[in-house]
Amino acid sequence: MDKHDEAVTQIADRVRKFYARKEAFRIYHGSTNSTRQSHFQRDRMVDTSGFNYVKLGVSINTLVKTTLNYSLIPLFVIEFPGITLGGGFVATAGEASSFLFRDGEVVRASAIERSDLFYRAASSFGTLGLTTMLEVQLIEAKAYVALTYHPVTSIIEAQREIETATKDPTCDYLDGIMYSEIKGVICAGRLTNDIGLDTKVQKFTRPSDPWFYLHAYHFTAKHTSPITEAIPLVDYLFRYDRGGFWVARYAYTYFLTPFNRVIRYLLDHYMHTRVLYHAVHRSGLSSQYIIQEVAIPYPQTATFMTYLATTFKNYPIWLCPLKQSGKGIASTHSLQVDKLNQKFVTWNRDFEQKVHELGGQKWLYAHTYYIEQEFDEIYNRKEYDALRKKYSGSYLPSVYEKEKVDISKEKVKAENETWREWTRRHVKSAWPLQGLYGVYKAAMNGEYLLARTEKKAGKME
Numbered sequence: 001m002d003k004h005d006e007a008v009t010q011i012a013d014r015v016r017k018f019y020a021r022k023e024a025f026r027i028y029h030g031s032t033n034s035t036r037q038s039h040f041q042r043d044r045m046v047d048t049s050g051f052n053y054v055k056l057g058v059s060i061n062t063l064v065k066t067t068l069n070y071s072l073i074p075l076f077v078i079e080f081p082g083i084t085l086g087g088g089f090v091a092t093a094g095e096a097s098s099f100l101f102r103d104g105e106v107v108r109a110s111a112i113e114r115s116d117l118f119y120r121a122a123s124s125f126g127t128l129g130l131t132t133m134l135e136v137q138l139i140e141a142k143a144y145v146a147l148t149y150h151p152v153t154s155i156i157e158a159q160r161e162i163e164t165a166t167k168d169p170t171c172d173y174l175d176g177i178m179y180s181e182i183k184g185v186i187c188a189g190r191l192t193n194d195i196g197l198d199t200k201v202q203k204f205t206r207p208s209d210p211w212f213y214l215h216a217y218h219f220t221a222k223h224t225s226p227i228t229e230a231i232p233l234v235d236y237l238f239r240y241d242r243g244g245f246w247v248a249r250y251a252y253t254y255f256l257t258p259f260n261r262v263i264r265y266l267l268d269h270y271m272h273t274r275v276l277y278h279a280v281h282r283s284g285l286s287s288q289y290i291i292q293e294v295a296i297p298y299p300q301t302a303t304f305m306t307y308l309a310t311t312f313k314n315y316p317i318w319l320c321p322l323k324q325s326g327k328g329i330a331s332t333h334s335l336q337v338d339k340l341n342q343k344f345v346t347w348n349r350d351f352e353q354k355v356h357e358l359g360g361q362k363w364l365y366a367h368t369y370y371i372e373q374e375f376d377e378i379y380n381r382k383e384y385d386a387l388r389k390k391y392s393g394s395y396l397p398s399v400y401e402k403e404k405v406d407i408s409k410e411k412v413k414a415e416n417e418t419w420r421e422w423t424r425r426h427v428k429s430a431w432p433l434q435g436l437y438g439v440y441k442a443a444m445n446g447e448y449l450l451a452r453t454e455k456k457a458g459k460m461e
Helices: 002-020 060-068 115-123 155-166 212-222 233-237 249-254 261-266 273-283 298-311 341-357 372-378 381-390 399-403 407-416 419-428 433-444
Strands: 026-028 045-047 072-074 094-100 106-110 130-136 138-140 144-152 173-180 183-192 227-232 289-295 317-320 330-336 453-455 458-460
Touching (some): 060 072, 060 233, 106 115, 144 155, 144 173, 155 298, 173 212, 289 341, 341 372, 372 381
Antiparallel strands (some): 094 106, 094 130, 173 183, 453 458
């Protein structure tokens, strides 16, 4: 804790200087699982990437590996191993947190102490303060997850299976995938050390292993009744890492590459989420795909799924039921759209309006196209501004300012670009150069969030 306290003191001093100058800054974590493109200026940021030793910068897989040494695991484990503990604070089962405010003050918050800060900071994207420490619940680990696949033929049937599973006290994990309007699977898991001699053990982390979503799909094709298999705990927790759920399949389509087990084996290194995120950011392809995660009230789920089926006609769609404590349930999906920016924006706007119409909310790690009035209404701007004022953050950019996509700014930039800039942009975005550039940068594993700056004294890279 001495090293941690020393690091917090150093960061607090830097924050205090920004506050004294009333100068806005951004928080640099060293990596991102957001699908929005982000760039950081070194002289206008606070670097927390060094918090990577049982601190906020530690990755989820490192945390799991460490706690397993004590036969424990976090109560909630985020599905991608590269997500950091701090970055996953939105979903983590946290008991308490320490926050560093814009004026350099460090305080502790929990469900009892400063509860307003504790609950609201999780989705404030650093606009209330920096999270410097989290207390996380741990539970006893078991060797396996006994996972039962329940084939379903509609979203209504899927909801019935979910309701049954949530009433079962032995159910530890629950999610589902809809592969079409009439084909899906609900997966209910139970932690266990004991498996039957006739129970198949299935892994998902080796190059030769299947991607989970494909494996579950084949189960639904072969079986019409529930079937159970045993999955090693870590393999289950990170079952969606290889293939990034199913987003990586778009890479095969983009590069006109055969999508079979042999090719997936050969390209396995590039199919993990750490590499996928790196590639999509460096290539700029995130501006051509819709990757959204939204919370829809449970009674409106079937209506929303019908809307997706008729408007986008794109599957699979992930179903992630969450126990509520003032928040909603969530589902995620990925949709490929035409390169034309206007259609991309229109589809996003239509999607956002439908979510709002059904009383839902979207997670803000992705592209956001709400107009400010809509955003304020959905995300309770009045309460948020009161907290910013209370905790000395009013002068900094708001969540809306950080997350919105400024279409008018992009349009002006395009209208004023030089012939050379226009040529460079079109060459860089041409198929397949755009994708190859992202793969190259991911393979080189270079910094992709910090913007390069040149100064008279030399280059800062």
